[in-house]
Amino acid sequence: MVKLEEFNILVIDENPDRAAIVERGLVESGYTRVARIGTSHNLVERIQALAPDIIIIDLENPDRDTLEQMFQVSRAIARPIAMFVDQSDASMIHEAVSAGVSAYVVDGLRQDRIRPIVEMAISRFNVFDQLRRERDEAQAKLNERKLIERAKGILMKEKGLSEEDSYALLRKNAMKQNRKIYEIAQSVITAFQLEF
Amino acid sequence: MANKVRLGFVPLVDCAIPVVARAMGFAQQENIDLELVREMSWAAIRDKLSFGMFEAAHLLAGIPIAARLGLGGLPVQNIVVPMALGRGGNAITVSTQLYQRMLEADPNAMLGPRGRSARALKKVIDEDKAEGRPILSFATVFPFSSHNYELRYWMAAAGIDPDMDVNIGVIAPPRMFDSLRNGWVDGYCVGEPWNQRAVFHGDGVIVALKDDIWSRSPEKVLGLREDWAQSNPELVSALVRALVRAAEWADQPGNRVELAHILSEEANVGAPFEVLKASLSGKPVLRPGEPPIDLPDRHVFYRYTATFPWLSQGRWIGEQMKRWRQIPQDTDLKAVIPDVFRPDLYRTAVAGLDVLVPQDDWRIEGAADAPDRSLVGMDQFLDDTIFKAEF
Numbered sequence: 327m328v329k330l331e332e333f334n335i336l337v338i339d340e341n342p343d344r345a346a347i348v349e350r351g352l353v354e355s356g357y358t359r360v361a362r363i364g365t366s367h368n369l370v371e372r373i374q375a376l377a378p379d380i381i382i383i384d385l386e387n388p389d390r391d392t393l394e395q396m397f398q399v400s401r402a403i404a405r406p407i408a409m410f411v412d413q414s415d416a417s418m419i420h421e422a423v424s425a426g427v428s429a430y431v432v433d434g435l436r437q438d439r440i441r442p443i444v445e446m447a448i449s450r451f452n453v454f455d456q457l458r459r460e461r462d463e464a465q466a467k468l469n470e471r472k473l474i475e476r477a478k479g480i481l482m483k484e485k486g487l488s489e490e491d492s493y494a495l496l497r498k499n500a501m502k503q504n505r506k507i508y509e510i511a512q513s514v515i516t517a518f519q520l521e522f
Numbered sequence: 523m524a525n526k527v528r529l530g531f532v533p534l535v536d537c538a539i540p541v542v543a544r545a546m547g548f549a550q551q552e553n554i555d556l557e558l559v560r561e562m563s564w565a566a567i568r569d570k571l572s573f574g575m576f577e578a579a580h581l582l583a584g585i586p587i588a589a590r591l592g593l594g595g596l597p598v599q600n601i602v603v604p605m606a607l608g609r610g611g612n613a614i615t616v617s618t619q620l621y622q623r624m625l626e627a628d629p630n631a632m633l634g635p636r637g638r639s640a641r642a643l644k645k646v647i648d649e650d651k652a653e654g655r656p657i658l659s660f661a662t663v664f665p666f667s668s669h670n671y672e673l674r675y676w677m678a679a680a681g682i683d684p685d686m687d688v689n690i691g692v693i694a695p696p697r698m699f700d701s702l703r704n705g706w707v708d709g710y711c712v713g714e715p716w717n718q719r720a721v722f723h724g725d726g727v728i729v730a731l732k733d734d735i736w737s738r739s740p741e742k743v744l745g746l747r748e749d750w751a752q753s754n755p756e757l758v759s760a761l762v763r764a765l766v767r768a769a770e771w772a773d774q775p776g777n778r779v780e781l782a783h784i785l786s787e788e789a790n791v792g793a794p795f796e797v798l799k800a801s802l803s804g805k806p807v808l809r810p811g812e813p814p815i816d817l818p819d820r821h822v823f824y825r826y827t828a829t830f831p832w833l834s835q836g837r838w839i840g841e842q843m844k845r846w847r848q849i850p851q852d853t854d855l856k857a858v859i860p861d862v863f864r865p866d867l868y869r870t871a872v873a874g875l876d877v878l879v880p881q882d883d884w885r886i887e888g889a890a891d892a893p894d895r896s897l898v899g900m901d902q903f904l905d906d907t908i909f910k911a912e913f
Contacts, residue, residue: 367701367704367706385570386562386563386566387563387566388562388563388693388697389563389694390563390565390566391564391565391664391692391693391694392692394564394565394692395691395692397593397594397665408596409594409596411597419573420573420574423569423574423575424575428565
């Protein structure tokens, strides 16, 4: 019986941040032999050298077409590899596809040993997506605040309003037009840019 | 309410049919809201179709056959093919260095018919063997691609063993061009615009076109999940009609410049307009800096029954799988192919329209004097093979 830490897991990802998150999740669950690689032109040779039992790769990675070659009984690889699809568990297939995870395993590994690894990858991909969404939202918020600051500055300079009055003017117009304050701020900036 | 159909495609010239179906309103006329999803890998498209993220897909003709046979490490997936998506525009491109070596090794072979240019490659390979140099590397786009079978056919006809004399790997189409530029491969077989692009950049030379190998070799097809097709027969017919109409539009010489504009958009193929135009106008450039050659049939989307899912073409793909030992020699292709290629669905969809359909679902392929020559166009293998597999 192969112990957890004896699985050789390879994470292939063009996104080093996501690969790191997946790797950390696996290591924390007791899988210590985890390697990760990005895009490389000699993928087949590198995989041969690393001899993984399981490969985790994002579903849309173009390297997957190269991996498919290894399904062929060929001189390229000593151990046959197959895509992991747990047919007894339709919801898991759905979760994996929507999270964008695919997994390849060497022949002969038991499904119940692989499933927790794939589940871990799915949850880590989802965590990464969540983080990315939060970061994008934070970035968008910051940009909105910057727009409002600039519009306030323009109103103070051009209309001689105080900072509070400038903000109040933006807010009043936003409410009246049923738009967001930063949208009004953008209109103010555009309008004044046009004049110069 | 329009019927929503999600269709995955790979950025290649032959995604033109679904792209045109949406852009020119043919899908809308059939009350279909066609959502196109651009994918960078064949494996991703196959999986998203198999597991329900797409209803339809632009697929290599070999993928649904491989899926039905449970090849490629996946459990059996039942995908059906109600139509073909044109004849594609494949070519074999080699690096300029390899081209020079081929030219020096056998100038006569390089002047003769392009289908036979591999004779020069054979001499280069023999030289390398004698000198103990490492073997050359070639790439195709997928193990079950017509590109793989065309490249192997071209090589084998010149006495090259594609499994021993060269290294044939797989690279997704959008990455091909960089692989050649960076010297990771010495040549490849891929669809346009990835050949023409290498020539325009001065990194590659086209040594054989699909037409030089076998003009009727099947290329991309429309793939549908069988269970979805069974529960939505009217929608399948409407989708096929929309795509056949789009193919007819894309085939008109007068529409090719507009087609090149549509395809050059980033959401579609996203390649330079000039590169797409050269290929689509039937004026491909084979060698950097040289004038284009005249080849009106370089891209065929509709004429010559290019959208009909011929059983005999599907069978040819299956026989290539046998030839290169991807499937057991006793695989019953006569039984399998008609489950996958479904000319009956095509006939139902276009019934009553002015679409030319052949009388039979299969034909003897490669016969120079075939009576249906005006219907199917040029039909010749580079080695004059007659491919006869009855159904």
